[in-house]
Amino acid sequence: MTATQATKVMDLSTAIATHVEDGMTVALEGFGHLIPFAAAHEIIRQGRRDLTVCRMTPDIMYDQLIGAGCVSKLVASFFASGSAGSLHEVRRRVERADPEPLEIEEYSHYGMLCRYEAGAANLPFFPLRSYAGSDLPKLNPNIRKVEDPFGGPDIYVVPPLKPDVTIVHAQRADRLGNVQMWGITGAQQEAAYAGKRVIATVEEIVDEHVVRSDPNRTLLPAHAVDAVVEVAGGAHPSYTHDHYVRDNDFYREWEPISKDREAVLAWLDAWVHGLPDRAAYLAKLGHERWSALGAGTSTGATGATDLEAATA
């Protein structure tokens, strides 16, 4: 019955060229998992400028986007790369306006998530029990209070965030755009429904009956997705659960690069501008390193195999 429905499959360069324009507000989400690095690199490659980029945890991907000069404003809640340290491209701009300033709009993690929720659910604001006594509302006038009509104390609220484009990475999708992901699913569902346009890069495009055999894994139904792009390895150096693990060496390698603006530019030349696409990136990474991360050993579905064994 879906034979007449249009496919949303396109290649990454077309997806970015079609949906991401200079000056837009763009959210690339993925909380320590399923981070859409390949899509970010394509944005860099296409030379987008003056973007407002949103993300709970800016991470290396945003250090790269900012280093490449794509970004004029950052909306986020945590400006570091976990155990791998500071994002020096961000720090240079904030601390010394080097090479130019970067506007920052700052929340806590739950504040960012609530902003996406309000955006997704078409609410004028979302309440949360944070910020009482904090300096954050003084720094950010978008963190406001409302009166509790049931007689309790005022409560802080955050406004909706509705990106022009939301980009996510996932394990799989069908060609209609039903996107399935598992493991840590972050703010992806909220950010995607909040976005006016949604691009999903996936490890593999699968037949519809694979998706429909386990509909609870679909976090983004086709109606929420505008473009589906198959990009194997699209989350490296982050990871895709059941496909490949995080390249922790890369995270450690980034901080010294990040500390030196010239090194950042050289890295971008070598790994982004100098390569046509993710396949070339993985080739440059090398088979040995890539397969050491477990790539190519996926069962294609978490738990299915374990579960069969467990219940046998």
Added chain:
Amino acid sequence: MTATQATKVMDLSTAIATHVEDGMTVALEGFGHLIPFAAAHEIIRQGRRDLTVCRMTPDIMYDQLIGAGCVSKLVASFFASGSAGSLHEVRRRVERADPEPLEIEEYSHYGMLCRYEAGAANLPFFPLRSYAGSDLPKLNPNIRKVEDPFGGPDIYVVPPLKPDVTIVHAQRADRLGNVQMWGITGAQQEAAYAGKRVIATVEEIVDEHVVRSDPNRTLLPAHAVDAVVEVAGGAHPSYTHDHYVRDNDFYREWEPISKDREAVLAWLDAWVHGLPDRAAYLAKLGHERWSALGAGTSTGATGATDLEAATA
């Protein structure tokens, strides 16, 4: 490492006797699926009185609880049994106070869900874009408005609902209380986190490694659950996806019973008071009827088998 953690497994009669007291506010959730009928019957059997019962769709289960005299107030959003028609026990009380009145507190579906969300998230209220121009706020003073601090129009909000006890049914749990469910999962996660105590009845208690082989299916982690009870067939005449289907004949049979208060009491005598537990109920239902609903043919995990086939 979990060897030292206490099991939460108990039998149904102990779970209800321990956690459900006269006068409490109790939510039994499950939206057309996983409806905890066995637990409701045990509440009837133990003669609980003066309960405030909450539920999006009261359904036959609540017609039975009300018919049995357990309930003094109903908090809900839809008072009918889907295609199977009116709930006459509810109607007799509301329309004619027969045999006594029933207090009703009424919302829309999303209003009820938002009440559970506010309860679960410890929020003083939850906003939703319903009710503008509706008579519902005139009927229910708990539906109020707040001002939008970002300059938009006022928006309606509902207050938190925090049941003393929330009861849900699920496919499976481990003995620590990690509950996994799939198919339609209704308001169960919100209602359980909103509840001060939580009882989960499940089709089967499984080994921890079954649960841990697919942690995305855990909707209620052990910390949210106080009692786990194995009750095979505990959702009949509703259904448990991948275990047995809905007994549609039963739903059709209920309306004529519901229309006649004497018939309701006779049914409760025969199927609840006259039986010790769910095993006896299933035996009385008969092997033929029960197996015709697919009981006993479960694979134990949705999609796992299909998925293996699909990806093979």
Added chain:
Amino acid sequence: MNHADVAPNSTEFLATVAARQLAGKRRVFAGVGLPTLAVDLAMRTVNPSVELVYESGICGAHPDGLAEGIADSVLVTGAEAVLSMHALFGYVLQGGNVDVGFLGAAQVDRWGSLNTTLIGDWAKPTVRLPGAGGAAEIVPNAGECIVVLRRHDPGALPAKLDFCTSPSPVRAREEDPRMEPPGHGVSTVITPLAVLRRPDKFGELEVSEVHPGVTVDQVRAATGWDIAIADDVCVTEPPTVEDVRLLRDEIDTVRLYLR
């Protein structure tokens, strides 16, 4: 095509007329009963690619049998997505992703406000109806709503509702001009006598089609207010023989909703 010999007040007639409203629509929020038949028929006739959304969380249902409820396992098996109700009501519906809502009601007023709560006195109703369910969310948030009524008389289409459960944008605007909902509200009411339409988001229902054998005056007399008549009012195209065959022999073979 040959027209079938079914009465305008038959389920076959109403379901067929309802199904035709779905031509060109994308996502339909469907209830149980007559909407189930209409949506199934639409998928087999005017709109094979309609996406079925159910308030139970299902998006893109592909049922291989007749659903007896909005949470029936036949809707879950093979669905494209089963979302949390939090996502369904919040993101899919309130977020503005539903094009058409399919509703029933006990009463509809001239602006398409609906009563599904009670008949008679609020404190002691003559008839206690099922209540709001999801309709109070569907009417403001869906792109438009189609209502099917089993009766067409001044009780079902009164000058004044006994209770307004799911308000038209007209009533929302009366409460607060800034509270205008995103959706059109009720666009179409299908009754045993006629098809009523409300082309203007803040306008009134008008008689758009009268069923074969029914006059405009009969419709006017059976309506609780002085209902407007469309300039181009016409006679409803009745079901074809094939429509009725599909409904009886392929869709509702067990006669769950058909008699």
Added chain:
Amino acid sequence: MNHADVAPNSTEFLATVAARQLAGKRRVFAGVGLPTLAVDLAMRTVNPSVELVYESGICGAHPDGLAEGIADSVLVTGAEAVLSMHALFGYVLQGGNVDVGFLGAAQVDRWGSLNTTLIGDWAKPTVRLPGAGGAAEIVPNAGECIVVLRRHDPGALPAKLDFCTSPSPVRAREEDPRMEPPGHGVSTVITPLAVLRRPDKFGELEVSEVHPGVTVDQVRAATGWDIAIADDVCVTEPPTVEDVRLLRDEIDTVRLYLR
């Protein structure tokens, strides 16, 4: 037990002292780095049944290796639950289900308010720090919080924070007496010199334990305000040989967090 020969400012010392705070606690909201070591050590010593919760959505993690991030696959594989972040932040944390939060900070004030945002001028900071992350949610909502500091000097423990990211209940109450958060706020601060405790939800930090070789006066001199001294101040029990062996030979064999 034999005590190990590790300096009070070593990661081994700090992690061991932190681990011991988890005796008898149930659900711990753990970050990455030193808290990872502390929690792992606690599970192998004082509290095998502690439940690890991560803001990435994981509840009941059973890692079979050292996590390099709060979203590391070793935390996902074999976990008891991976929840949506909506459920994790809304229901688990804000809903009141976390007993202990484990945090770092650049600055801690006398009431246990934390600065993780910036040092220097707000508009043009000397050092731009990582920001709030989940700490602004953990401090008000967790039952209590344990903070580990790598430095003990008036810069890290100042009289006045450069910026208050995650406020103590004292500051919340100052803003509005009715906004009292459910949690205690920071109960314990572990530094290279001492263990500071805040027994009263609205009280100040006081010196509870001094590390071996450290005097109370040294702690007082290294603190940016005139810090109170507990009546029963004692010397911190140093790590045992077994604690250090576990940290080095079983927990952080790759020396990710240990040097």
